[in-house]
Amino acid sequence: MITPLPRSLDPLPGELLAGFVMRLAHRLDVAPDILLRRTGLADYQPNSQAITRTTLSLELPAPRMNNFQTATRLTAAEATALTLLPLAPRYPPIAHSLDVVRAGKRIPALDWLFPSAARYCPDCLAGDGTPLQTDHGGPWKTDWRLPVVFACPHHQRFLEHLCPECQRPLTDRFGQLIARPTIAGLHPAQCRAPLAHGSRRTQRTAHLCGARLDQQLPGPAEPLLEELTALQKKITTMLGPDTPAATASEYFTDLQMVSGLVMITWPRARPAPGVDTRRTDQVLAARRDPSHSIHVSTPPQDARACAGILLAADAILSTADLRTALAPLAPVENRTRSGIAPKRHRSWDTAFRRYQDDCSQRFQDAAEYLVSTHRRSGRGGSRLPQRGLDYGPQHVPAFLPLEWAERHLGAFTAAFSTPVLRRTTSAFLVRRALGKTIVDAAEFLGLGIDGKGLGGPITRWARRQGTPEAYEQALDAIAADLASSPLTDYRHRRTLLADWALPPNAWLQIADQLKRQPSPRYVSDDRARLAATAYIWTQVTHGETQFAPQPAEARNDPELDAAWSQDRFTIGHWIRQNKVPFYQQMKPLLDSYAAQLTRAVDAARSTRQLGRSLAN
Numbered sequence: 001m002i003t004p005l006p007r008s009l010d011p012l013p014g015e016l017l018a019g020f021v022m023r024l025a026h027r028l029d030v031a032p033d034i035l036l037r038r039t040g041l042a043d044y045q046p047n048s049q050a051i052t053r054t055t056l057s058l059e060l061p062a063p064r065m066n067n068f069q070t071a072t073r074l075t076a077a078e079a080t081a082l083t084l085l086p087l088a089p090r091y092p093p094i095a096h097s098l099d100v101v102r103a104g105k106r107i108p109a110l111d112w113l114f115p116s117a118a119r120y121c122p123d124c125l126a127g128d129g130t131p132l133q134t135d136h137g138g139p140w141k142t143d144w145r146l147p148v149v150f151a152c153p154h155h156q157r158f159l160e161h162l163c164p165e166c167q168r169p170l171t172d173r174f175g176q177l178i179a180r181p182t183i184a185g186l187h188p189a190q191c192r193a194p195l196a197h198g199s200r201r202t203q204r205t206a207h208l209c210g211a212r213l214d215q216q217l218p219g220p221a222e223p224l225l226e227e228l229t230a231l232q233k234k235i236t237t238m239l240g241p242d243t244p245a246a247t248a249s250e251y252f253t254d255l256q257m258v259s260g261l262v263m264i265t266w267p268r269a270r271p272a273p274g275v276d277t278r279r280t281d282q283v284l285a286a287r288r289d290p291s292h293s294i295h296v297s298t299p300p301q302d303a304r305a306c307a308g309i310l311l312a313a314d315a316i317l318s319t320a321d322l323r324t325a326l327a328p329l330a331p332v333e334n335r336t337r338s339g340i341a342p343k344r345h346r347s348w349d350t351a352f353r354r355y356q357d358d359c360s361q362r363f364q365d366a367a368e369y370l371v372s373t374h375r376r377s378g379r380g381g382s383r384l385p386q387r388g389l390d391y392g393p394q395h396v397p398a399f400l401p402l403e404w405a406e407r408h409l410g411a412f413t414a415a416f417s418t419p420v421l422r423r424t425t426s427a428f429l430v431r432r433a434l435g436k437t438i439v440d441a442a443e444f445l446g447l448g449i450d451g452k453g454l455g456g457p458i459t460r461w462a463r464r465q466g467t468p469e470a471y472e473q474a475l476d477a478i479a480a481d482l483a484s485s486p487l488t489d490y491r492h493r494r495t496l497l498a499d500w501a502l503p504p505n506a507w508l509q510i511a512d513q514l515k516r517q518p519s520p521r522y523v524s525d526d527r528a529r530l531a532a533t534a535y536i537w538t539q540v541t542h543g544e545t546q547f548a549p550q551p552a553e554a555r556n557d558p559e560l561d562a563a564w565s566q567d568r569f570t571i572g573h574w575i576r577q578n579k580v581p582f583y584q585q586m587k588p589l590l591d592s593y594a595a596q597l598t599r600a601v602d603a604a605r606s607t608r609q610l611g612r613s614l615a616n
Helices: 017-028 032-038 062-072 076-081 092-102 122-126 131-136 226-239 245-265 278-287 303-317 322-329 331-337 342-358 361-369 402-408 418-434 438-444 456-464 470-484 490-496 504-512 525-541 558-577 581-603 607-615
Strands: none
Touching (some): 017 032, 017 131, 062 076, 226 245, 245 303, 245 342, 245 361, 322 470, 402 470, 418 470, 456 470, 504 581, 525 558, 525 581, 558 581, 581 607
């Protein structure tokens, strides 16, 4: 039966549940263990100290909330403010932890949420000079559990993570809400680390370090650079009510993802000169040791080291062209050329797949090519379509317009022919919208090739030139041109014209308008008609002559098939070259017929309807 305590305390602004319990225990002159039992927070164990898990600092379940309120005389709002619950909509690691706890599962070791207070501000712990804070200390704050909070904005100083006396971290690795809660007489700001390193069963104050964490360190306080002050202010604003929760949530997830890449590839993204990153260099250098088992995306407890990482990550997120800024950190590039252990990037890939839906759309679009496997239907499954595109696979012409190729692919013409670039780029644009593989994209476009040679040579060549992101940037620009142009269903055109051939009567009407005599190289009218069929098909579908469908007449006549295979290229070349007089006068007539056919195809829903339209 829970009864009210003889005395209680008003919670301090931003105070953490563990800090409140320690201050109240100190005021009542009892061990925190007793207070944990009296307030209903403890999980009892016979003949031993009460076990109180850190998960209670996330949220107080209803029964414990009622007991805690009864004992401390706090309101529901005051008790809830002692937990991380109010920050959950803004800071995704808290929400993920809550989901696990509410499901009755063991809480995982999340990368971006310290299990307990891991940092502190000595000035905050010293209190504000009022009698209560002078006697029982200032607040241990909830946001000190967030790795993104590396400085105290009020006192303009870095947070500390080591005891100034024993130089040990604050974090209790045994998962207790309060370390060594059975020991009475400790001030809330005293270090609770044992003098004998690793001892779990220290029962007396004399066996603990006991150093005061609220005492200033010797020497002048380390100044907080203007850039870091601005970043911490930005982060604090994101955590506050003035920022929409969705905006803050996306920002912190993006920051977490980019920080992971910064740590893996450090010092590639080191901040601008003037920012002291020596502590970051030391911490991340230790992680390169193969024996170091810490997760590569785990932020360091050292606030100074963490600040350098966050500053670099925020600078990347603030750039106008996020994909270009991320390119030097791209896992796909680092796996092949940087010497960075692949398992470090696989760890990041796993985290991104887990949290990608919490990222901003901007980051998801930019990260599409950071992880070549993250958008798949499952382990070893097919690639999923890219989200946020303004076109579909059916809107991509099989042969990229020459104007777009000349505008965006000029850097690659020294190593690849323009037709190869145009064909390959169309396949890559289709894969973005269709998903699956480049082979599937080639098949979708009706390219009579297996697609295995598409793309690989170009991206490998770009890597050798030191510009691995160049082709993706060109694809971005071409995709923007495509999306801003009138969208055409090229697949519909290819489907309706799969068995189409220029009708003999239409060919005769064209031939009757030719005033010049054919050249000596002119072939028979029937062969010329089939060759013109291939030319018109390429005009309507924006395809290539070599992929034009074989006319039905040629399929059943080996001699005509052989002639058509040659004529479509030869006559098509003369028509496009526009230099041979006879074909010079034929070209505008064929182009006019192609324009008429295009309108009929776009208006028709089926081959039968197209036939009726052309007959009329």
